[in-house]
Amino acid sequence: MQRVRPRVRVPRxxxxxxxxxxxxxxxxxxxxxxxxxxxxxxxxRRIINRFTCEFNGETVVDVALEPAISTNPxxxxxxxxxxxxxxxxxxxxDNGEVYELSKAIEVK
Amino acid sequence: FALMPHQLRAAQEEGVAxxxxxxxPKEGDIxxxxxxxxxxxxxxxxxxxxxxxxxxxxxxxGNPSPDVVKFKFGRLAGSHTASTRIRLAKTQxxxxxxxxxxxxxxxxQKEVKVTIGGCGG
Numbered sequence: 001m002q003r004v005r006p007r008v009r010v011p012r013x014x015x016x017x018x019x020x021x022x023x024x025x026x027x028x029x030x031x032x033x034x035x036x037x038x039x040x041x042x043x044x045r046r047i048i049n050r051f052t053c054e055f056n057g058e059t060v061v062d063v064a065l066e067p068a069i070s071t072n073p074x075x076x077x078x079x080x081x082x083x084x085x086x087x088x089x090x091x092x093x094d095n096g097e098v099y100e101l102s103k104a105i106e107v108k
Numbered sequence: 109f110a111l112m113p114h115q116l117r118a119a120q121e122e123g124v125a126x127x128x129x130x131x132x133p134k135e136g137d138i139x140x141x142x143x144x145x146x147x148x149x150x151x152x153x154x155x156x157x158x159x160x161x162x163x164x165x166x167x168x169x170g171n172p173s174p175d176v177v178k179f180k181f182g183r184l185a186g187s188h189t190a191s192t193r194i195r196l197a198k199t200q201x202x203x204x205x206x207x208x209x210x211x212x213x214x215x216x217q218k219e220v221k222v223t224i225g226g227c228g229g
Contacts, residue, residue: 019186032195034172059182061190068168068176070151070193078186
Protein backbone atom coordinates (compact mmCIF):
# COMPACT_ATOMS: atom_id res chain seq x y z
CA MET A 1 0.00 0.00 0.00
CA GLN A 2 1.21 3.48 -0.82
CA ARG A 3 2.38 5.67 2.04
CA VAL A 4 -0.01 8.38 3.17
CA ARG A 5 1.69 11.72 2.65
CA PRO A 6 -0.01 15.09 3.16
CA ARG A 7 1.12 18.15 1.23
CA VAL A 8 -0.06 21.75 1.39
CA ARG A 9 0.77 24.95 -0.43
CA VAL A 10 0.48 28.14 1.63
CA PRO A 11 2.18 31.48 0.92
CA ARG A 12 4.95 32.37 3.42
CA UNK A 13 3.80 35.95 3.84
CA UNK A 14 0.60 37.97 3.51
CA UNK A 15 -0.73 41.45 4.24
CA UNK A 16 -2.98 41.77 7.32
CA UNK A 17 -6.52 40.76 6.39
CA UNK A 18 -5.44 39.38 3.01
CA UNK A 19 -7.34 36.48 1.47
CA UNK A 20 -4.95 33.75 0.33
CA UNK A 21 -5.42 30.54 -1.65
CA UNK A 22 -4.51 27.23 -0.04
CA UNK A 23 -4.06 23.95 -1.92
CA UNK A 24 -3.87 20.59 -0.18
CA UNK A 25 -3.28 17.05 -1.38
CA UNK A 26 -2.88 13.81 0.52
CA UNK A 27 -1.75 10.56 -1.07
CA UNK A 28 -4.40 8.03 -0.08
CA UNK A 29 -6.17 5.15 -1.88
CA UNK A 30 -9.71 6.30 -0.86
CA UNK A 31 -10.91 2.69 -1.11
CA UNK A 32 -14.63 3.18 -1.71
CA UNK A 33 -15.95 -0.09 -0.28
CA UNK A 34 -17.68 -0.70 -3.64
CA UNK A 35 -14.85 -2.54 -5.38
CA UNK A 36 -14.26 -6.30 -5.45
CA UNK A 37 -10.96 -8.16 -5.53
CA UNK A 38 -10.11 -10.90 -8.06
CA UNK A 39 -11.96 -13.48 -5.94
CA UNK A 40 -15.14 -11.41 -5.89
CA UNK A 41 -14.79 -10.31 -2.26
CA UNK A 42 -15.65 -6.71 -1.42
CA UNK A 43 -12.55 -4.69 -0.61
CA UNK A 44 -13.31 -2.97 2.72
CA ARG A 45 -13.88 0.77 2.70
CA ARG A 46 -10.98 2.90 3.84
CA ILE A 47 -11.18 6.61 3.13
CA ILE A 48 -10.17 9.93 4.59
CA ASN A 49 -13.54 10.89 6.09
CA ARG A 50 -12.76 14.39 7.39
CA PHE A 51 -10.33 17.20 6.64
CA THR A 52 -9.98 20.43 8.59
CA CYS A 53 -7.96 23.62 8.25
CA GLU A 54 -7.56 25.98 11.19
CA PHE A 55 -5.65 29.20 11.62
CA ASN A 56 -4.50 30.02 15.18
CA GLY A 57 -7.23 27.69 16.44
CA GLU A 58 -10.07 29.19 14.36
CA THR A 59 -11.81 27.16 11.66
CA VAL A 60 -11.20 27.99 8.02
CA VAL A 61 -12.92 24.93 6.55
CA ASP A 62 -14.21 21.64 7.92
CA VAL A 63 -14.85 19.08 5.19
CA ALA A 64 -16.79 15.80 5.40
CA LEU A 65 -15.62 13.38 2.69
CA GLU A 66 -17.59 10.47 1.24
CA PRO A 67 -16.29 7.58 -0.90
CA ALA A 68 -17.08 9.65 -4.04
CA ILE A 69 -13.98 11.78 -3.41
CA SER A 70 -11.18 10.72 -5.78
CA THR A 71 -7.98 8.90 -4.83
CA ASN A 72 -5.42 11.34 -3.34
CA PRO A 73 -7.98 13.88 -2.06
CA UNK A 74 -7.30 17.41 -3.28
CA UNK A 75 -8.81 20.61 -1.89
CA UNK A 76 -8.39 24.22 -2.84
CA UNK A 77 -10.00 27.04 -0.84
CA UNK A 78 -9.36 30.54 0.49
CA UNK A 79 -8.45 31.77 3.95
CA UNK A 80 -8.39 35.18 5.58
CA UNK A 81 -5.15 35.98 7.40
CA UNK A 82 -5.75 38.50 10.22
CA UNK A 83 -2.31 38.18 11.82
CA UNK A 84 0.91 36.16 11.76
CA UNK A 85 0.38 32.59 12.88
CA UNK A 86 0.05 28.99 11.93
CA UNK A 87 -2.27 27.03 9.70
CA UNK A 88 -2.98 23.55 10.99
CA UNK A 89 -4.23 20.89 8.60
CA UNK A 90 -5.71 17.61 9.83
CA UNK A 91 -6.88 14.56 7.89
CA UNK A 92 -8.87 11.76 9.58
CA UNK A 93 -8.56 8.19 8.22
CA ASP A 94 -11.27 5.49 8.54
CA ASN A 95 -8.63 3.32 10.21
CA GLY A 96 -8.32 5.77 13.11
CA GLU A 97 -5.07 7.37 12.00
CA VAL A 98 -4.82 11.16 12.00
CA TYR A 99 -2.37 13.02 9.77
CA GLU A 100 -1.32 16.56 10.65
CA LEU A 101 0.68 19.29 9.02
CA SER A 102 1.33 22.90 10.04
CA LYS A 103 2.49 25.93 8.05
CA ALA A 104 3.53 29.28 9.44
CA ILE A 105 2.64 32.51 7.70
CA GLU A 106 4.02 35.94 8.49
CA VAL A 107 1.98 39.11 8.18
CA LYS A 108 4.13 41.97 6.97
CA PHE B 109 -30.15 -6.71 -7.10
CA ALA B 110 -31.11 -3.41 -8.67
CA LEU B 111 -33.06 -0.46 -7.38
CA MET B 112 -36.29 0.36 -9.18
CA PRO B 113 -36.28 3.89 -10.66
CA HIS B 114 -38.70 5.23 -8.06
CA GLN B 115 -36.60 3.75 -5.23
CA LEU B 116 -33.47 5.26 -6.72
CA ARG B 117 -35.09 8.69 -6.89
CA ALA B 118 -36.18 8.29 -3.27
CA ALA B 119 -32.61 7.48 -2.25
CA GLN B 120 -31.32 10.55 -4.08
CA GLU B 121 -33.89 12.83 -2.51
CA GLU B 122 -33.17 11.36 0.90
CA GLY B 123 -29.57 12.52 0.66
CA VAL B 124 -30.58 16.10 -0.10
CA ALA B 125 -33.46 16.01 2.42
CA UNK B 126 -31.13 14.71 5.15
CA UNK B 127 -28.94 17.77 4.57
CA UNK B 128 -31.79 20.31 4.37
CA UNK B 129 -33.91 18.73 7.10
CA UNK B 130 -36.71 18.48 4.56
CA UNK B 131 -36.63 22.17 3.55
CA UNK B 132 -37.05 22.56 -0.21
CA PRO B 133 -33.98 24.36 -1.67
CA LYS B 134 -34.63 27.31 -3.99
CA GLU B 135 -32.69 28.56 -6.96
CA GLY B 136 -30.26 31.20 -5.71
CA ASP B 137 -26.76 32.54 -5.43
CA ILE B 138 -24.76 29.35 -5.82
CA UNK B 139 -22.43 28.27 -8.61
CA UNK B 140 -21.21 24.78 -9.45
CA UNK B 141 -18.40 24.40 -11.94
CA UNK B 142 -17.90 20.98 -13.51
CA UNK B 143 -16.83 19.85 -16.97
CA UNK B 144 -19.57 19.16 -19.53
CA UNK B 145 -17.72 16.00 -20.52
CA UNK B 146 -15.50 13.99 -18.19
CA UNK B 147 -13.41 11.39 -20.00
CA UNK B 148 -12.39 9.73 -16.77
CA UNK B 149 -15.07 9.42 -14.10
CA UNK B 150 -12.43 8.54 -11.50
CA UNK B 151 -11.30 12.11 -11.16
CA UNK B 152 -13.65 14.91 -12.17
CA UNK B 153 -12.68 18.43 -11.07
CA UNK B 154 -15.50 20.47 -9.52
CA UNK B 155 -15.76 23.73 -7.65
CA UNK B 156 -18.57 25.35 -5.72
CA UNK B 157 -19.12 28.98 -4.81
CA UNK B 158 -21.95 30.09 -2.54
CA UNK B 159 -21.41 33.60 -1.12
CA UNK B 160 -22.50 33.82 2.50
CA UNK B 161 -23.27 30.10 2.86
CA UNK B 162 -22.51 28.31 6.11
CA UNK B 163 -22.25 24.91 4.46
CA UNK B 164 -22.26 23.54 0.93
CA UNK B 165 -22.95 19.89 0.15
CA UNK B 166 -22.42 18.19 -3.20
CA UNK B 167 -24.45 15.22 -4.44
CA UNK B 168 -23.88 12.93 -7.43
CA UNK B 169 -27.38 11.69 -8.15
CA GLY B 170 -26.26 8.82 -10.42
CA ASN B 171 -23.68 7.33 -8.05
CA PRO B 172 -24.35 4.19 -5.96
CA SER B 173 -24.38 6.55 -2.97
CA PRO B 174 -25.28 10.18 -3.80
CA ASP B 175 -23.40 11.98 -0.99
CA VAL B 176 -20.05 13.36 -2.19
CA VAL B 177 -18.67 16.04 0.10
CA LYS B 178 -19.76 18.68 2.60
CA PHE B 179 -17.85 21.91 3.15
CA LYS B 180 -18.41 23.85 6.35
CA PHE B 181 -16.96 27.35 6.21
CA GLY B 182 -15.54 28.90 9.37
CA ARG B 183 -14.99 32.51 10.40
CA LEU B 184 -11.61 32.62 8.67
CA ALA B 185 -12.80 31.27 5.34
CA GLY B 186 -11.65 33.82 2.76
CA SER B 187 -14.61 32.99 0.54
CA HIS B 188 -17.30 30.36 0.37
CA THR B 189 -15.58 28.67 -2.53
CA ALA B 190 -13.90 25.27 -2.65
CA SER B 191 -12.54 22.92 -5.31
CA THR B 192 -11.94 19.18 -5.25
CA ARG B 193 -11.96 16.08 -7.48
CA ILE B 194 -14.78 13.56 -7.41
CA ARG B 195 -15.80 10.15 -8.75
CA LEU B 196 -18.78 9.81 -11.07
CA ALA B 197 -20.07 6.33 -11.94
CA LYS B 198 -21.81 7.45 -15.16
CA THR B 199 -23.34 10.42 -16.95
CA GLN B 200 -25.50 12.21 -14.40
CA UNK B 201 -26.56 15.38 -12.65
CA UNK B 202 -24.27 16.79 -9.99
CA UNK B 203 -26.12 18.94 -7.46
CA UNK B 204 -24.76 21.51 -5.01
CA UNK B 205 -26.92 22.69 -2.11
CA UNK B 206 -25.96 25.54 0.22
CA UNK B 207 -27.23 26.24 3.71
CA UNK B 208 -27.66 29.96 4.32
CA UNK B 209 -27.40 31.66 7.74
CA UNK B 210 -31.19 32.33 7.78
CA UNK B 211 -31.89 28.59 7.57
CA UNK B 212 -32.89 28.60 3.90
CA UNK B 213 -31.23 26.47 1.23
CA UNK B 214 -30.27 27.22 -2.36
CA UNK B 215 -29.25 24.74 -5.01
CA UNK B 216 -27.91 24.40 -8.50
CA GLN B 217 -27.09 21.44 -10.70
CA LYS B 218 -25.08 20.52 -13.73
CA GLU B 219 -25.08 17.51 -16.02
CA VAL B 220 -21.71 15.83 -16.54
CA LYS B 221 -21.30 13.34 -19.39
CA VAL B 222 -18.94 10.58 -18.30
CA THR B 223 -17.04 8.53 -20.89
CA ILE B 224 -15.45 5.98 -18.52
CA GLY B 225 -17.25 5.45 -15.20
CA GLY B 226 -15.37 5.88 -11.97
CA CYS B 227 -16.78 3.61 -9.29
CA GLY B 228 -16.27 0.03 -10.43
CA GLY B 229 -13.27 -2.28 -10.11
